[in-house]
Amino acid sequence: MSLPRPNPRFLARTKGMFTSQIRSYAAPGEGTVPPAKKRYVPTSGTYPLGFKVGSAHVGVKASNTRFDDLALIASDTPCAGAAVFTTNKFQAAPVTVSRDMLKKRKGEGVRAVIVNSGCANAVTGRGGIEDAISMGKVTDKCFIEDNNGEDDLKGSRSIVMSTGVIGQRLPIEKITSKISAAYYNLGSTHEHWLGTARAICTTDTFPKLMSKTFTLPSTQVEYHIAGMTKGAGMIHPNMATLLGVICTDAPIAAYALRQALISATSKSFNSISIDGDTSTNDTLAILANGAAGGQPVASTETQDFHAFQEVLTDFASDLAKLVVRDGEGATKFVTIRVTNAATYKDAHRVASTIARSPLVKTALYGKDANWGRILCATGYAEGVDSVIPEETSVSFIPTDGSEELKLLVNGEPEQVDEERAAKILEAEDLEINVRLSENKGYKEEAVFWTCDFSHEYVTINGDYRT
Amino acid sequence: MSLPRPNPRFLARTKGMFTSQIRSYAAPGEGTVPPAKKRYVPTSGTYPLGFKVGSAHVGVKASNTRFDDLALIASDTPCAGAAVFTTNKFQAAPVTVSRDMLKKRKGEGVRAVIVNSGCANAVTGRGGIEDAISMGKVTDKCFIEDNNGEDDLKGSRSIVMSTGVIGQRLPIEKITSKISAAYYNLGSTHEHWLGTARAICTTDTFPKLMSKTFTLPSTQVEYHIAGMTKGAGMIHPNMATLLGVICTDAPIAAYALRQALISATSKSFNSISIDGDTSTNDTLAILANGAAGGQPVASTETQDFHAFQEVLTDFASDLAKLVVRDGEGATKFVTIRVTNAATYKDAHRVASTIARSPLVKTALYGKDANWGRILCATGYAEGVDSVIPEETSVSFIPTDGSEELKLLVNGEPEQVDEERAAKILEAEDLEINVRLSENKGYKEEAVFWTCDFSHEYVTINGDYRT
Numbered sequence: 001m002s003l004p005r006p007n008p009r010f011l012a013r014t015k016g017m018f019t020s021q022i023r024s025y026a027a028p029g030e031g032t033v034p035p036a037k038k039r040y041v042p043t044s045g046t047y048p049l050g051f052k053v054g055s056a057h058v059g060v061k062a063s064n065t066r067f068d069d070l071a072l073i074a075s076d077t078p079c080a081g082a083a084v085f086t087t088n089k090f091q092a093a094p095v096t097v098s099r100d101m102l103k104k105r106k107g108e109g110v111r112a113v114i115v116n117s118g119c120a121n122a123v124t125g126r127g128g129i130e131d132a133i134s135m136g137k138v139t140d141k142c143f144i145e146d147n148n149g150e151d152d153l154k155g156s157r158s159i160v161m162s163t164g165v166i167g168q169r170l171p172i173e174k175i176t177s178k179i180s181a182a183y184y185n186l187g188s189t190h191e192h193w194l195g196t197a198r199a200i201c202t203t204d205t206f207p208k209l210m211s212k213t214f215t216l217p218s219t220q221v222e223y224h225i226a227g228m229t230k231g232a233g234m235i236h237p238n239m240a241t242l243l244g245v246i247c248t249d250a251p252i253a254a255y256a257l258r259q260a261l262i263s264a265t266s267k268s269f270n271s272i273s274i275d276g277d278t279s280t281n282d283t284l285a286i287l288a289n290g291a292a293g294g295q296p297v298a299s300t301e302t303q304d305f306h307a308f309q310e311v312l313t314d315f316a317s318d319l320a321k322l323v324v325r326d327g328e329g330a331t332k333f334v335t336i337r338v339t340n341a342a343t344y345k346d347a348h349r350v351a352s353t354i355a356r357s358p359l360v361k362t363a364l365y366g367k368d369a370n371w372g373r374i375l376c377a378t379g380y381a382e383g384v385d386s387v388i389p390e391e392t393s394v395s396f397i398p399t400d401g402s403e404e405l406k407l408l409v410n411g412e413p414e415q416v417d418e419e420r421a422a423k424i425l426e427a428e429d430l431e432i433n434v435r436l437s438e439n440k441g442y443k444e445e446a447v448f449w450t451c452d453f454s455h456e457y458v459t460i461n462g463d464y465r466t
Numbered sequence: 467m468s469l470p471r472p473n474p475r476f477l478a479r480t481k482g483m484f485t486s487q488i489r490s491y492a493a494p495g496e497g498t499v500p501p502a503k504k505r506y507v508p509t510s511g512t513y514p515l516g517f518k519v520g521s522a523h524v525g526v527k528a529s530n531t532r533f534d535d536l537a538l539i540a541s542d543t544p545c546a547g548a549a550v551f552t553t554n555k556f557q558a559a560p561v562t563v564s565r566d567m568l569k570k571r572k573g574e575g576v577r578a579v580i581v582n583s584g585c586a587n588a589v590t591g592r593g594g595i596e597d598a599i600s601m602g603k604v605t606d607k608c609f610i611e612d613n614n615g616e617d618d619l620k621g622s623r624s625i626v627m628s629t630g631v632i633g634q635r636l637p638i639e640k641i642t643s644k645i646s647a648a649y650y651n652l653g654s655t656h657e658h659w660l661g662t663a664r665a666i667c668t669t670d671t672f673p674k675l676m677s678k679t680f681t682l683p684s685t686q687v688e689y690h691i692a693g694m695t696k697g698a699g700m701i702h703p704n705m706a707t708l709l710g711v712i713c714t715d716a717p718i719a720a721y722a723l724r725q726a727l728i729s730a731t732s733k734s735f736n737s738i739s740i741d742g743d744t745s746t747n748d749t750l751a752i753l754a755n756g757a758a759g760g761q762p763v764a765s766t767e768t769q770d771f772h773a774f775q776e777v778l779t780d781f782a783s784d785l786a787k788l789v790v791r792d793g794e795g796a797t798k799f800v801t802i803r804v805t806n807a808a809t810y811k812d813a814h815r816v817a818s819t820i821a822r823s824p825l826v827k828t829a830l831y832g833k834d835a836n837w838g839r840i841l842c843a844t845g846y847a848e849g850v851d852s853v854i855p856e857e858t859s860v861s862f863i864p865t866d867g868s869e870e871l872k873l874l875v876n877g878e879p880e881q882v883d884e885e886r887a888a889k890i891l892e893a894e895d896l897e898i899n900v901r902l903s904e905n906k907g908y909k910e911e912a913v914f915w916t917c918d919f920s921h922e923y924v925t926i927n928g929d930y931r932t
Contacts, residue, residue: 089853090845123841123855125878166838167879358824358923366928372632375589379556387555389589412591413633455921457824462832 037206040325045190045211048224048249050076050291053192054185055199056178060118060164060171068199070175072139072182073228073245074112078153079289081110082258084265086282092122094160095283097132101156107254111157113245113285114139114179115200117230120281121162121170131172136160138176142183159285161243163202163230197228200243204230208322214311216250216304221294223250225315229269229284231323242269244284244319251290252308253298260300260309261286268316271348272324272355272449284316324449329457332364335431337397339445340438342386347446350434353381354448361453364430369396369421371407378434386436393438397431398424404433503672506791511656511677514690514715516542516757519658520651521665522644526584526630526637536641537665538605538648539694539711540578544619545755547576548724550731552748558588560626561749563598567622573720577623579711579751580605580645581666583696586747587628587636597638602626604642608649625751627709629668629696663694666709670696674788680777682716682770687760689716691781695735695750697789708735710750710785717756718774719764726766726775727752734782737814738790738821738915750782790915795923798830801897803863805911806904808852813912816900819847820914827919830896835862835887837873844900852902859904863897864890870899 033041055068083102085095102110114135121128139158144151162170186192197207211226231242252260261284269284290296297304325333336354341347354360357377363370371394378387378394390411395404405424406414424430436442499507521534549568551561568576580601587594605624610617628636652658663673677692697708718726727750735750756762763770791799802820807813820826823843829836837860844853844860856877861870871890872880890896902908 088842088845090841090855090858120838123838123874123877123879166836166842167874358919362924362928365924368928372586372589375556376554376632379554389556392556408589408633411589413589453824453924455924458828458831458919458921458924462828462834 033206037326040208040322041194041206042190042209042211045193045209045226046213046224047188047190047193047211047226048247048289048291050249050289051226051247051287052076052186052188053196054182054187055196056181056185058116058118058171058174058178060116060175064118068195069117070178070182071115071196071199072112072179072186073115073196073247073287074143074183074186075110075247075287075289076291077289078109078111078157079287080107080252080254080257081105081159081285081287082107082254082261083159083283083285084261090123092120092162092281093124093128093132094121094135094162095281096129097136098159098161098283098285101136101159104155105157107258109153109157110159110287111143111153112139113159113161113287114182115161115163115243115245116170116175117163117200117202119162119164119168119170120166122166122281124167124169127169131170132160132162134172134176135179138179139183142180159283161200161281161283161285163200163243163281193226193228200228200230202230203328204326206326208319208326210315210319210322212315216294216297216307218304219294221292223248223292223294225250225311227315227319229319229323242282242284242323244269244316246284246286246312246316246319248286248288249290249292250288250308251292251294251296252288253296256297256300256305257286257288260305260312263309264313264316267313267447268320271317271351271447272320286312321449324451327451329454329459330451331428331454332452333429334364334450334452335429336434336448336450337431337445338434338436338448340435340440340442341444341446342436342440342442344444344446346384346386346436347444348448349384350378350381350387350436351446351448353377354432354434355450358453361450364425365452365454367422367425369407369416369418369425374432374434375408386440386442388437388440391437391439393435395433396421396424397433399427399429399431499672503792506674506788507660507672508656508675508677511659511675511692512679512690513654513656513659513677513692514713514755514757516715516755517692517713517753518542518652518654519662520648520653521662522647522651524582524584524637524640524644526582526641530584534661534665535583536644536648537581537662538578538645538652539581539662539713539753540609540649540652541576541713541753541755542757543755544575544577544623545753546573546718546720546723547571547625547751547753548573548720548727549625549749549751550727556589558586558628558747559590559594559598560587560601560628561747562595563602564625564627564749564751567602567625570621571623573724575619575623576625576753577609577619578605579625579627579753580648581627581629581709581711582636582641583629583666583668585628585630585634585636586632588632588747590633590635593635597636598626598628600638600642601645604645605649608646625749627666627747627749627751629666629709629747659692659694666694666696668696669794670792672792674785674792676781676785676788678781682760682763682773684770685760687758689714689758689760691716691777693781693785695785695789708748708750708789710735710782712750712752712778712782712785714752714754715756715758716754716774717758717760717762718754719762722763722766722771722774723752723754726771726778729775730779730782733779733913734786737783737817737913738786752778787915790917793917795920795925796917797894797920798918799895800830800916800918801895802900802914802916803897803911804900804902804914806901806906806908807910807912808906808908810910810912812850812852812902813910814914815850816844816847816853816902817912817914819843820898820900821916824919827916830891831918831920833888833891835873835882835884835891840898840900841874852906852908854903854906857903857905859901861899862887862890863899865893865895865897
């Protein structure tokens with residue numbers, strides 16, 4: 001169902017910056033999800049067996065006196081775990097600590113993901129590393145105590161994530177004192193999952209949660225996959241200020257899990273852009289506990305593995321698209337499809353360059369069919385060989401199923417029906433298709449998802465810390 | 467003199483988008499320069515001998531019924547000419563045509579630069595190329611007619627430039643019919659230069675013109691250099707939507723002139739960023755006619771050459787800074803100095819990445835000392851080897867001569883005096899200094915000039931075509 005949406009330009013002009021008041025820097029409380037975003041928040045779900053999730057209120061930011069900002073995702077049994085991290089050279093403490101943990105454990109015997117919002121624990125020196133270790137240790141302790149004090153796994157077993165402002169130390173004692181509360185609140189209902197998804201949010205306007213079921217070729221077992229993510233700004237390939245946790249009860253072994261995650265990330269979380277900034281904290285983690293039964297998937301050469309990889313890629317890209325739906329200040333959801341490239345890398349680079357062009361993004365905000373800017377960005381994409389000006393075509397693909405609107409064909413501008421272009425640009429969703437060279441027989445393609453650049457983006461990011 | 471400036475946030479909030487009304491898409495008429503920008507418009511100048519400049523009204527954009535939008539810069543005698551062009555793969559017709567002309571003539575026997583604003587003649591196919599050739603030919607014809615019909619130079623001798631909207635054909639007959647009017651209007655007074663600088667503008671709010679005198683080691687002759695530029699958006703290294711013309715009466719031979727221009731461009735027009743978009747039309751041209759006399763500078767090994775190169779680099783960077791002063795929607799002028807890098811390329815890339823980060827730019831607009839975003843951009847600069855997190859330092863250098871404000875020292879955050887930070891950020895001018903590694907003894911440095919990202923930028927670029 002598509003709800004009526006206010007005209008954002010009208011809002012910007014008449015109400016100044018008041019549209020931004022829905023976005024405060026804290027986990028969004030219940031009832032505060034904007035009407036237009038409610039359709040992205042599920043009212044039920046089918047969650048993986050053997051996982052429990054929960055949250056607690058810490059008040060990491062002193063101004064947050066009400067909303068949960070600590071989240072715990074736990075497997076009932078030790079499970080396989082994998083994660084991909086930011087490529088930013090300034091890696092936040094939890095990134096360093098979680099990467100080390102997974103490496104040491106070889107992705108086996110993982111129990112949980114512990115996440116705080118409100119402070120990123122990034123650029124916090126040696127003290128920050130100790131804080132991240134401490135968050136993991138206190139989480140581990142909950143499992144040991146529950147096991148009658150017996151430490152069956154030895155060493156750290158929890159992935160740690162933090163998100164929020166850079167350069168400030170965590171209020172670590174406040175956080176660790178509440179981890180047992182989050183543990184105590186663990187459960188497996190839809191409300192538990194939604195509450196936990198909400199607790200990891202920062203400037204997000206809605207919690208991002210998805211779940212679905214799937215099967216693998218070798219068995220009749222019904223498997224479940226569920227995931228949550230957060231992030232609305234500082235987002236560009238390599239998963240800026242983005243956290244994500246995916247859980248499945250399929251029996252995927254550690255090595256295969258890691259390979260599937262790396263491959264899925266490239267076509268999902270590394271194919272979205274809000275503003276072109278790549279953050280210090282991005283982490284996408286996956287846990288697989290095999291609680292649903294069936295044959296373990298250990299090799300990457302099996303049919304089961306390929307089937308799982310496909311499921312995970314689709315699931316991760318649907319999850320990533322929710323982040324774009326919540327792009328800071330976004331009024332549009334834009335799919336950029338670059339086809340007929342010589343290589344996937346070329347297609348991906350062109351799509352990424354268009355997605356981060358401020359001029360393309362402001363034109364989309366202004367509902368202006370300014371294909372010249374799309375072409376201009378195509379032309380300055382770095383390190384791309386398959387852009388051939390006289391073979392390049394640009395079209396708008398309407399999302400109502402009507403015919404594509406050709407703007408440029410083989411380097412020659414079309415006589416554009418501006419009225420139809422304006423109508424297409426009225427819709428929230430739009431696909432831009434750039435064909436690089438059909439004549440050369442190039443066939444590689446990449447898809448990128450992005451949003452527009454609005455007055456509200458400037459307001460949100462001019463005001464963020466204050 | 468620094469004029470009082472309205473608080474831009476106050477304006478954005480109280481008057482909505484009205485601040486943008488000063489910026490229409492046409493050459494700015496007299497009297498419309500914003501008060502805060504008047505100090506950048508010279509009231510007199512010392513111009514190179516043997517050059518005449520003039521303009522005429524065409525009405526390239528039908529809505530422009532009053533302001534000159536055709537500019538002619540001419541040397542009294544055939545002279546040396548050189549130009550650097552956009553690296554965008556979609557090169558506008560005038561870029562192709564001018565590049566070919568200079569190549570054929572080996573940079574010798576050039577007479578003029580002819581420029582129209584209002585339409586970029588970019589992505590206009592074969593017809594666009596013919597239009598650009600035609601602009602050059604009609605200009606050449608003026609010189610031939612003035613020479614009693616004798617064509618002493620043979621072939622094309624005029625550099626052609628166009629700036630404005632992409633993908634529309636020029637109203638070529640309207641333009642060519644007015645070239646003789648621009649020729650007729652040629653003159654060498656300050657008013658001629660200023661009027662011509664005004665005619666090349668598009669969304670600029672003020673004409674950008676500079677002149678100065680210099681000497682060379684081998685002679686007592688006083689030389690002159692003058693230049694004009696335009697551009698306020700679609701600007702990032704490689705000179706997006708940027709046009710510039712520099713003239714000197716020093717006797718620099720074609721080869722030396724080209725080398726000096728390439729080197730000067732790297733540290734001037736290729737070291738500025740408004741929005742990270744690299745356009746299809748950028749051209750920076752230089753003409754040297756030797757009218758002031760003295761020994762010709764033909765070799766790049768002479769003292770005179772090095773002195774000229776230094777003069778040109780300084781002059782071009784002052785000219786480029788005027789473009790940043792007029793950045794679309796800009797309220798700040800920010801110098802980003804990256805020092806202690808292993809290579810100039812590393813320093814330049816880091817500076818460029820900071821300069822184009824929307825999060826850094828919106829924080830600057832919001833007067834927020836959010837150094838985390840500066841560091842974050844430093845960390846995701848691509849292809850840079852000399853970023854070492856634990857040796858990186860970030861400071862604000864106030865422009866009032868007071869002490870630097872250290873934000874991060876060797877990877878550890880400082881206890882920042884937020885009050886002082888806020889005071890520093892109140893000023894229009896700011897320098898951000900990022901030291902990559904002092905300990906390693908790295909010594910390379912690069913400087914980049916940029917502006918902030920404001921509500922007005924979004925307004926201007928959401929509305930540009932309409």
